[in-house]
Amino acid sequence: MNPGKLATQAARSMRRYPLRTSLMMAGIVAGIASLAALASIGEATKRETMRRFKNMIGTFDTIMVRPGGGRSRGMPTLVNVPPTLRFDDARAIATNLPEIKAVAEMQSAFDIDVKYRDRAASPAVFGVSANWLSLRSDEVEQGAFFSEEQDQSLARVAVIGPELRKSLFPDDDEPLGKTIRIAEVPFQVIGVLHGRGAGPAGGSLDNLALIPVNTASRRLFNRDYVTMLIAQLKDPSRSEDAVAAVTALLRERHHIRPPALDDFAVTNPAAVMARVTQASGTLEKILTGVAVMALMVGGIVIMSLMSIAVSERRSEIGIRRAAGASRGDIVMQFTLEAAFVSLSGGLLGVIIGWGGLEAATRLQKLPPVFVWQPLGVSLLLSLAIGLAFGGYPAWKASRVDPAQALRS
Amino acid sequence: MIEMENVTRLYPRGQEIIEALRGVSFRVLPGEFACVRGASGSGKSTLLNILGCLDRPTSGTYRLECDNVSQCSDRQLSAIRNRKIGFIFQSFNLLPRTTALENVEIPMVYRDGRVDRRRALRALDRVGLGGRASHFAAELSGGEQQRVAVARALINDPALILADEPTGNLDAAAGRDVMRLLQDLNREGRTILLVTHDDAVASYASRELLLADGRIASDRAAFTSGPAMGGSR
Numbered sequence: 310m311n312p313g314k315l316a317t318q319a320a321r322s323m324r325r326y327p328l329r330t331s332l333m334m335a336g337i338v339a340g341i342a343s344l345a346a347l348a349s350i351g352e353a354t355k356r357e358t359m360r361r362f363k364n365m366i367g368t369f370d371t372i373m374v375r376p377g378g379g380r381s382r383g384m385p386t387l388v389n390v391p392p393t394l395r396f397d398d399a400r401a402i403a404t405n406l407p408e409i410k411a412v413a414e415m416q417s418a419f420d421i422d423v424k425y426r427d428r429a430a431s432p433a434v435f436g437v438s439a440n441w442l443s444l445r446s447d448e449v450e451q452g453a454f455f456s457e458e459q460d461q462s463l464a465r466v467a468v469i470g471p472e473l474r475k476s477l478f479p480d481d482d483e484p485l486g487k488t489i490r491i492a493e494v495p496f497q498v499i500g501v502l503h504g505r506g507a508g509p510a511g512g513s514l515d516n517l518a519l520i521p522v523n524t525a526s527r528r529l530f531n532r533d534y535v536t537m538l539i540a541q542l543k544d545p546s547r548s549e550d551a552v553a554a555v556t557a558l559l560r561e562r563h564h565i566r567p568p569a570l571d572d573f574a575v576t577n578p579a580a581v582m583a584r585v586t587q588a589s590g591t592l593e594k595i596l597t598g599v600a601v602m603a604l605m606v607g608g609i610v611i612m613s614l615m616s617i618a619v620s621e622r623r624s625e626i627g628i629r630r631a632a633g634a635s636r637g638d639i640v641m642q643f644t645l646e647a648a649f650v651s652l653s654g655g656l657l658g659v660i661i662g663w664g665g666l667e668a669a670t671r672l673q674k675l676p677p678v679f680v681w682q683p684l685g686v687s688l689l690l691s692l693a694i695g696l697a698f699g700g701y702p703a704w705k706a707s708r709v710d711p712a713q714a715l716r717s
Numbered sequence: 718m719i720e721m722e723n724v725t726r727l728y729p730r731g732q733e734i735i736e737a738l739r740g741v742s743f744r745v746l747p748g749e750f751a752c753v754r755g756a757s758g759s760g761k762s763t764l765l766n767i768l769g770c771l772d773r774p775t776s777g778t779y780r781l782e783c784d785n786v787s788q789c790s791d792r793q794l795s796a797i798r799n800r801k802i803g804f805i806f807q808s809f810n811l812l813p814r815t816t817a818l819e820n821v822e823i824p825m826v827y828r829d830g831r832v833d834r835r836r837a838l839r840a841l842d843r844v845g846l847g848g849r850a851s852h853f854a855a856e857l858s859g860g861e862q863q864r865v866a867v868a869r870a871l872i873n874d875p876a877l878i879l880a881d882e883p884t885g886n887l888d889a890a891a892g893r894d895v896m897r898l899l900q901d902l903n904r905e906g907r908t909i910l911l912v913t914h915d916d917a918v919a920s921y922a923s924r925e926l927l928l929a930d931g932r933i934a935s936d937r938a939a940f941t942s943g944p945a946m947g948g949s950r
Contacts, residue, residue, distance in 0.1 A: 636795075
C-alpha cells in the first residue's frame with residue numbers, strides 16, 4: 310500500500326539473502342563500471358582532441374590554403390613546400406573575395422639554428438604577416454608583435470615562443486631587446502608569445518620563432534612563395550562557400566582547367582574537426598555497445614535469480630497475501646527489490662568505473678576530465694534494467710496461489 | 718457475520734472437473750466459536766480458502782459482515798483479509814529469518830503503511846512473548862511460533878479468526894496455550910472458525926459443522942459443557 314513501507318520490506322529482503330543479492334549485482338556492476346568508464350573516457354578524449362585542435366588552429370573561423378596537390382587530407386604538413394602559392398595569390402584572395410575578411414601569409418623553415426651567445430636551438434621558424442597574431446587568436450605575453458611597417462621595411466625582429474625562450478634564456482634572463490642569430494642573421498627579440506600547449510599529435514606548439522614574412526622571404530629563405538595562407542571568414546557558418554570561392558579564384562589565377570587537379574589545397578578546420586570527433590564517436594559507440602551487452606547479461610542474471618527466488622519464497626508470498634497484500638503489492642515489492650539490487654549495483658559500478666577512469670587518464674596522460682553525464686546516464690540505466698528485468702519475476706510472484714503456498 | 722448460500726467450487730484437473738464444494742449453505746453469527754470437521758477430501762480446505770478470501774466460489778454467494786465477497790476484486794479481497802480476518806495455520810507460516818516483532822508487523826504494512834511498533838509489542842506481550850520480540854522466528858519453539866502467529870492474526874483487530882489445525886504441530890501443553898488464547902479472543906467477541914481433526918480441540922467450540930463430500934452433513938451445537946482439558950495429545 311504505502312510505497313515507503315514496501316521499500317523497507319524490499320530492502321530487508323535484500324539483506325536477508327546476501328549471496329543472491331551480490332550475485333545479482335555482479336553483472337550490473339561489471340556492465341555499469343565499463344559503461345561509465347568507457348563513456349567518460351570517450352567524452353574526455355573528445356574534449357581533449359578538440360582542445361588540442363583549437364591550440365593548433367587558434368580559431369575555427371579560418372580556412373587554410375597551402376600549396377601542393379588537392380588530394381591530401383587532414384592538417385597540412387609544413388615541410389617540402391611546392392612553389393605554387395605566391396604572395397600575389399594572398400593579396401588577390403584578400404581583395405577579390407567578399408567571403409574573406411583577412412589573409413595572413415606564412416613561410417616556414419625547420420632545422421634552422423637559432424643562437425644566443427653560446428646557446429643554440431632549432432625551433433620552427435615562421436615568417437608571418439603582421440595580422441598573424443589576430444587571425445590565430447594568439448597572444449603576446451611580453452613585449453609586442455611586429456607591425457605592418459616593420460614587415461614592409463624588412464625589419465630584423467623576432468617574437469619567440471615560451472619554449473624557445475626557455476632554451477635560449479634559461480636563467481630567466483630578460484629576452485626583450487636581446488639579439489639572437491637565426492641562420493647567422495642577427496634579429497632583435499621584441500616579444501614572447503603566450504604558451505599554447507600541445508598540438509593534436511602531442512608535440513609542443515611553443516618551440517618557435519616568428520619573424521616578419523617579408524624579412525623571411527628576402528633576407529633568410531630567399532623564396533617568393535608561401536607555406537600556408539590563413540584566410541579569416543566573414544561568416545564562419547558558411548565555411549564551405551568560402552572554400553569553394555577560394556578554390557575557384559586560385560584555379561583561375563593558376564590557369565588550371567578540368568580535368569587538371571588543383572596545385573593547392575584548401576583545408577577547412579571546422580570540417581576536419583567534425584571528421585575527427587565523428588571518428589572517435591564511432592569508436593565510442595562500439596565500446597558502448599559492448600558495455601550495453603554486458604548490462605543485458607546482468608539484467609538476465611537478475612531476471613533468472615529473481616525467478617528462482619520467487620519459487621523459493623512462495624510461502625513468504627502466501628504469508629504476505631494472507632496478511633492483506635494485494636497482487637499489486639507483491640508486484641511492487643519484487644520489482645522494488647530488483648530495482649534496488651540493480652541500482653546499488655549501478656552505484657557500485659559507477660564508483661569502480663570512475664576509479665578505472667582515473668587510472669586510465671593517468672596512464673594516457675589525459676587531463677582528468679570529470680564528465681558527469683555518462684555517470685548519471687549509467688545510474689538511470691541500471692535502475693531501468695532493474696525495473697525491466699525485475700518486472701517478469703515480480704508478475705510471476707503475484708500469480709502465486711496463496712492458498713497453495715500457505716499449505717505447502 | 719458469515720453467510721454462505723449454495724456455494725460451489727469446481728476445479729478443472731486435466732480432463733475432469735473436481736467438485737470440491739457442491740452447494741454449501743450456512744451462517745455463523747458474530748461471536749460464535751465454530752469448528753469445521755470432516756475427512757480429508759471432504760472440501761474443508763476449499764471452504765476455508767473461500768472463507769479466508771484467498772479463493773472465490775464458482776457459484777453461490779458468500780457474505781462477510783454483509784460484504785458480498787464473491788464479487789470483489791483482488792484489491793478488495795486483499796483489504797478484507799487485511800482488516801477483517803486473522804489467519805492461524807498448522808505450520809505457523811512465519812518468515813523464519815525475520816524477528817518475531819517484524820512478523821507481527823506485516824499486516825500493518827499492508828493496512829495503511831503506518832507500522833505502530835508499540836502496538837506490535839503489546840500484541841506480543843498479550844501472547845506472553847514480549848521478551849522474545851527481537852528473536853528470529855526460526856529461533857523460537859513451535860508453541861512460541863504459533864503464539865507469534867496469534868499476535869500477528871489479531872494485530873489489525875479482525876472480527877473473524879480462521880484457525881486451520883492450529884495445534885496440529887504442537888505438543889499437548891503448547892496446544893492448550895494456543896487454544897486458551899483463542900478462547901480469550903472469542904470471549905472478546907471475535908468470531909472463531911476452527912478446522913480440526915482433534916476431538917479435544919474441537920471441544921472448545923460451541924458448534925460443529927461436519928463436512929462430507931462437499932456438502933454440510935451435519936450442523937449441531939456441541940453439547941460438551943466445557944473443553945475437555947485432558948488432552949490426549
